[in-house]
Amino acid sequence: MKQYRLNRLFNASSKRCFDVAVDHGFFNQPGFLQGIEDMRQVVATLVDAGPDAIQLTVGQARHLQSIPGKQKPALVLRTDTANVYGKELPATAFSLMIEETMLQAVRLDAACVCVNLFQIPGAPDVTAQCIENIIKLKPQADYYGMPMMVEPLVFQPNAIAGGYMVDGDLTKILHLVRQAVELGADVIKADPTDDVSQYHKVIETASGIPVLVRGGGRVSDKEILVRTEGLLKQGASGIVYGRNVIQHPNPRGITQALMAMVHRNASVDEALKLI
Numbered sequence: 001m002k003q004y005r006l007n008r009l010f011n012a013s014s015k016r017c018f019d020v021a022v023d024h025g026f027f028n029q030p031g032f033l034q035g036i037e038d039m040r041q042v043v044a045t046l047v048d049a050g051p052d053a054i055q056l057t058v059g060q061a062r063h064l065q066s067i068p069g070k071q072k073p074a075l076v077l078r079t080d081t082a083n084v085y086g087k088e089l090p091a092t093a094f095s096l097m098i099e100e101t102m103l104q105a106v107r108l109d110a111a112c113v114c115v116n117l118f119q120i121p122g123a124p125d126v127t128a129q130c131i132e133n134i135i136k137l138k139p140q141a142d143y144y145g146m147p148m149m150v151e152p153l154v155f156q157p158n159a160i161a162g163g164y165m166v167d168g169d170l171t172k173i174l175h176l177v178r179q180a181v182e183l184g185a186d187v188i189k190a191d192p193t194d195d196v197s198q199y200h201k202v203i204e205t206a207s208g209i210p211v212l213v214r215g216g217g218r219v220s221d222k223e224i225l226v227r228t229e230g231l232l233k234q235g236a237s238g239i240v241y242g243r244n245v246i247q248h249p250n251p252r253g254i255t256q257a258l259m260a261m262v263h264r265n266a267s268v269d270e271a272l273k274l275i
Contacts, residue, residue, distance in 0.1 A: 001145025002186060008074045008111040009053055009147070009187075010210070010237070014263040017212060019053040019189075020046055020255065021242035022060070023078035023114075032085075035247040039063055042246055047072050049255035053111065055240065057081075058098055061108045074111035076149065077104070080133055082116065084126055089158050093126050097133040102140040112187060113141065114149040119176050121157045131183070138184040150185035151214070152176035166216050168194035174205050181207055189214055189240050196230035203235035215241030221254065221275055225268045228261050238262055250275055 010017045022042060024032045036042050043063040046054055054064055055076040064075055082095040095116055098104060105113050115137055117130045134150060141148040154167040154176055167173075170193045180188050188211045193199050203211055213231045215224065224244050231239070239262060248254045253275040260266035260274055 002141075002147045005074075005111045005145065006147050006186070009076070011052060011263050015237065016232075016262045017052045017210075017238035018255075018259055018262045019055050019076055019212060019238070019240040020051045020073075020245050021055040021076075021214070021240050022046070022246055023055045023057045024242060032243075035243070043067075045251050046245070046255070049252040051255055051259065052238075055114060055242075058104055058108070061110070065108055075108060076112045076114055077108060077110040079105070079113045079115050079137065080130075082118070082126070084118065084120055084123060084155075084158070087158060089120070089123055093120075093123050095126050095129045095133065097137065101137060102144040102146055105146055106144055110146065112147040112149050113137070114151055114189065117150050117152040117176060117180055117183075118155065119153065119172065120155040134180075134183045141184075141186070147186040148184065149187040149189055149212075150180040150183065151189040152180045152191070153214075154191055166191045166214075168192060170195065170198050170201065173202060177202055177205050177211075181205070181209055185209055187212060187237075192216065192227060192231060196227060196234065199231055199234035199236065210237035212236065212238045212240045215239065215244045218243045218247050221248075221257075221272065222268070224254075225257065225261065225271050228258060229268055232261065232265070 039060050051073050053074040053076050057078045079101050080097045084093050118126050154172045156165045156167045173191050177190050192213050213236050257271035257274040261271050
């Protein structure tokens with residue numbers, strides 16, 4: 001049954017996926033709300049742009065799923081919420097999962113659910129919470145035939161990078177991706193490595209589980225397209241970009257450019273012309 005939903009997530013021809021993540025209305029991070037103040041308009045803009053999927057929280061999924069017709073992007077449902085993104089880790093850091101997770105996902109007609117696996121310097125308890133979330137979610141995912149996307153995120157120290165900034169160290173990423181595989185991920189959403197040419201090692205570590213690469217903070221069009229081209233050539237099964245789409249002055253254009261790269265292997269120069 002999971003394959004039925006994965007068929008909605010991955011393009012039938014390219015076998016790849018472009019998921020736009022708009023699930024980051026985080027605690028204590030007002031900067032992340034830039035470009036997504038009005039989620040009704042954001043979702044309408046993204047649906048018009050036509051990515052394969054849109055990643056939303058349980059409270060915002062209604063904006064996608066209330067749109068009539070069958071051609072809209074698939075829903076990837078964020079299942080957890082955390083408070084670990086500021087310059088300082090809070091005294092009580094957490095990553096909590098929504099209740100009756102799979103029932104909520106089924107009721108919202110999700111094609112996939114997404115759960116975090118954090119590795120944060122100075123916050124081992126949060127990693128333990130993430131693992132607990134995943135091991136509880138796994139049998140539910142199997143029972144309901146719902147693909148489980150695990151998001152292994154290697155943080156830089158919060159004091160240095162303000163939280164949620166990628167530590168692109170290959171070894172750290174490999175170890176956390178391997179842990180996600182061992183815990184039963186159906187799809188992995190992983191950090192990019194500092195050296196994109198080494199990303200094939202992440203794909204190898206995933207052992208056949210499709211790897212979608214997250215985009216991180218906002219960068220220039222040329223940088224994100226060059227990085228995307230390199231990641232796809234290394235064997236990535238797609239991308240999950242958020243701020244590089246919704247904070248872009250032309251979300252439709254950048255989506256079309258990235259879709260061309262993901263599904264038609266367009267070059268950087270070809271993609272730039274679509275923005």
